[in-house]
Amino acid sequence: MTTSIDPGLFKAYDIRGIVDKSLSVEATRLIGAAFGSEALRKDVREVAVGRDGRLSGPKLRDALIEGIRSTGVDVVDVGMVATPMLYFATYELGTHSGIEITGSHNPPEYNGLKMVLAGEAMYGEGLQRLRQRIERGDLVRAQQPGALRTADVSGPYLQRIAGDIKLARTMKIAVDCGNGVAGAMAPALYRALGCEVVELFCEVDGTFPNHHPDPAHLENLADLQRALRETDAELGLAFDGDGDRLGVVTKDGQVIFPDRQMMLFARGVLAEQPGAQIIYDVKCSRHLAREIKARGGEPLMWRTGHSLIKAKLRETGAPLAGEMSGHIFFKHRWYGFDDGMYAGARLLELLSREADPSAVLNALPNSASTPELHLKTAEGENFALMERLQREGKFTNAREVITIDGVRVEYDDGFGLARPSNTTPIVVMRFEADNQAALERIQADFARAITALKPDATLPF
Numbered sequence: 106m107t108t109s110i111d112p113g114l115f116k117a118y119d120i121r122g123i124v125d126k127s128l129s130v131e132a133t134r135l136i137g138a139a140f141g142s143e144a145l146r147k148d149v150r151e152v153a154v155g156r157d158g159r160l161s162g163p164k165l166r167d168a169l170i171e172g173i174r175s176t177g178v179d180v181v182d183v184g185m186v187a188t189p190m191l192y193f194a195t196y197e198l199g200t201h202s203g204i205e206i207t208g209s210h211n212p213p214e215y216n217g218l219k220m221v222l223a224g225e226a227m228y229g230e231g232l233q234r235l236r237q238r239i240e241r242g243d244l245v246r247a248q249q250p251g252a253l254r255t256a257d258v259s260g261p262y263l264q265r266i267a268g269d270i271k272l273a274r275t276m277k278i279a280v281d282c283g284n285g286v287a288g289a290m291a292p293a294l295y296r297a298l299g300c301e302v303v304e305l306f307c308e309v310d311g312t313f314p315n316h317h318p319d320p321a322h323l324e325n326l327a328d329l330q331r332a333l334r335e336t337d338a339e340l341g342l343a344f345d346g347d348g349d350r351l352g353v354v355t356k357d358g359q360v361i362f363p364d365r366q367m368m369l370f371a372r373g374v375l376a377e378q379p380g381a382q383i384i385y386d387v388k389c390s391r392h393l394a395r396e397i398k399a400r401g402g403e404p405l406m407w408r409t410g411h412s413l414i415k416a417k418l419r420e421t422g423a424p425l426a427g428e429m430s431g432h433i434f435f436k437h438r439w440y441g442f443d444d445g446m447y448a449g450a451r452l453l454e455l456l457s458r459e460a461d462p463s464a465v466l467n468a469l470p471n472s473a474s475t476p477e478l479h480l481k482t483a484e485g486e487n488f489a490l491m492e493r494l495q496r497e498g499k500f501t502n503a504r505e506v507i508t509i510d511g512v513r514v515e516y517d518d519g520f521g522l523a524r525p526s527n528t529t530p531i532v533v534m535r536f537e538a539d540n541q542a543a544l545e546r547i548q549a550d551f552a553r554a555i556t557a558l559k560p561d562a563t564l565p566f
Contacts, residue, residue, distance in 0.1 A: 110135060110239045115232045117527030118412040121208065121217030124161040128216055130168045136218065137172020137204075138244040139235040144178050144202055145245055147223045151179040153203035153256075155191035157286040157347045158309035161216050165206050169218070170253065173204075177247030182255045185309070187286050187348030188219055189444030193265070194258045195221055196440055207286075207347040210319035213312050219347075225419070228412035259290060267297040269438060270450045272457035279338040281305040281329040283318030287348030291446050295342075298450060303338045305329060318345050320352025321431055323360060323476075330358040340462050342449045349411070350431030351445035353452065355463035364389035365469045366452065367427040368396040373455050374425045374437045375400040381424050384417055386410075387510045388429035388477070388535050391520055392470035408510035410527060411443050429477075429535075472519070472537050473544045478565040480523070480532040480555070487525035487532045490559055494523060498554040514551075518543040521551045534565065 111127040114120050120136060122128035144152060152173055156162035162185070170180050183194045191205040201224045208215040220227035227235075238244060278300050282288035288307035295302050305328055306315045316325045320343040329341040333356055343352035353361040364385065371383050375397070383397045386409040394404035407417045411432040418426045424437035432443035439447055456462035482490060495508045505515040511524025511532070519538025526533050534551070538544035548566050555562050 108135065108239050108242055110236060112236060115236045118228045118410050119217050119219045120232060121211065121215060123214050124165070124216050128165070130164055133165045133168040134172040135239045135244070136235060137169040138175050139172075139238040140204065140220065140222070141173040141176030141178040141251070142238055142243065142245040143222060143234065144173075145176060149178070149200070149202045149223055151181060151200045151202070153181050153183055153191060153194040153198055153200045154206070155183045155186040155188075155194065155203070156206040157187070157208065158185060158284070158289070159208055159213065159216050159311040162206055162311070165216055169204060169206060174251040174253060175247065176245040177249060177251050179251040180253050182253065183258050184255065185286060185289065186258065187290060187446065189349050189442060189446065190258055190262050190290065192221060192440070192442040192444070193262050194256070195224075197258050197261050198256055205347065209347045209349075210317070210321075210345045212317075226412040226415045228410070263290070263294055263297055266294060266447060266450055270298060270454045272299050272453055274457050275299050275301065276340065276453060276457055276462075277301040277303070277338045278453070279303040279305060279329055279332040279336065279341040280307065281326075281332070281341065281343040282307045283316055283325065283344065283346065284308060284310040284313050285318035285344060285346035285348065287344035287446060291342070291344060291348070291449070294446055294450065295453070298453060300453065303332055303336050305332055313346075320345060320350065326352060326354055326360060329354050333358060340453075340456065344445050345431065348445050349443045351433060351448045351452075352431060353466070355466050357463060357467070359463070359467055361466045361469070362429065363427055363431045363433065364393050364429055365466070365471065366433065366448070367393055367425075368469050369455055369466070370425055370427070370433065370435075370448075370451065371397050371402060372400055373451070375402045378424050378437060382421055384414060384421065384423050384426035386414060386428035387507065387513050387522055387524060388533075390470070390472065390474070390537055391515070392472065396470065406507065406509065409524065415442065472539060473541050474537040475535055475544070475566065478534040480534060480562060480565055482530050482532060484530045487530055490532060490555075491523065491525045493558050494554060497558060499557065500554055501550050514547075516543075516547060519547050521547045523551060523555065536566075
């Protein structure tokens with residue numbers, strides 16, 4: 106017997122769709138049954154399940170749990186928690202497998218699933234195996250459903266971090282959770298570290314009534330910047346909808362993007378693990394590799410995508426990894442998963458040693474750069490165009506052309522990047538240079554290379 110399910114649900118790194126349309130209650134139940142069937146294949150007998158603060162969370166949780174239990178696999182429901190707390194639960198409870206029901210930074214009508222099976226993030230082919238099981242009807246049906254229990258990991262999570270991270274002095278910080286699920290934990294966590302906390306939108310509300318919970322977009326940081334102007338808080342932290350990404354704002358309103366955050370984190374880690382490898386994605390600043398080398402570390406550039414970075418970190422044993430989107434992964438003193446709240450705690454530990462944290466952050470190396478720019482293409486065309494650019498692209502005075510993820514061209518005075526998005530039909534572009542003139546020259550070089558292959562391209566710069 107075959108069953109149909111929308112293949113568009115299965116993205117590169119997670120499962121995601123519009124609730125009651127592609128991501129229906131029945132689709133969620135089937136995904137649970139497929140995950141339970143895969144779990145049995147890996148001899149996994151219990152799975153942790155958590156959810157974020159979206160309004161659709163409870164009904165999708167019930168369907169997911171029903172699907173998992175239908176295979177005979179036990180479930181431990183850890184309640185409404187941030188995604189990194191679900192990851193923490195897989196260690197704390199010994200399941201090593203878990204699913205977070207979360208729409209992350211997507212609009213309120215979306216929801217999705219982030220999955221860990223037998224200690225590894227499930228993405229790409231692993232997610233497609235779930236889809237294929239559902240379509241084939243290859244789902245285990247146990248005579249006796251798996252057991253269901255509940256557990257609260259909030260206390261152990263807070264205690265684990267507060268027991269390890271020590272601030273050199275009390276700090277006053279502003280925390281903006283954008284009404285995402287991090288609001289249920291972040292203020293308490295930072296108070297446990299000894300901070301005084303100014304709360305912005307920390308009430309969990311799945312309609313996100315104040316601003317969208319995505320610190321990667323500058324407009325979502327305006328309230329935090331205002332709070333820093335109007336109070337005596339010395340630093341601002343912001344989180345996305347499920348708490349696995351961190352945004353940082355200085356007292357004077359400057360946004361410290363994640364590749365610059367990584368410079369500071371790398372300094373701290375390399376002081377304790379000299380010579381260690383530090384992983385970062387292709388979107389990150391040239392200054393990050395220079396900073397890692399200057400501190401005696403080994404920089405390793407890798408493909409964009411939190412699941413891909415996480416897998417590379419497991420493969421290499423590196424103590425730290427991060428990507429431009431805000432996912433920061435500490436294996437040093439932590440578990441190796443992406444956790445915005447923990448990254449915020451590590452940042453405070455480093456900055457509490459400084460009289461003027463904002464001056465330290467603002468002094469991190471910086472260059473003229475663009476935000477992410479998007480070249481729109483037809484469905485699937487972004488991959489074909491990037492494959493051609495890798496083979497046929499002609500770049501003027503390029504020092505190095507890196508093709509691990511699209512095309513990143515290194516020049517003496519900057520870099521340009523074009524890579525295919527794994528989630529939408531666009532080419533993601535980013536540029537950095539020593540000055541504005543060099544930035545414009547590099548953009549013009551990319552414009553020539555791309556329009557030679559696609560004359561009708563509407564470039565985003």
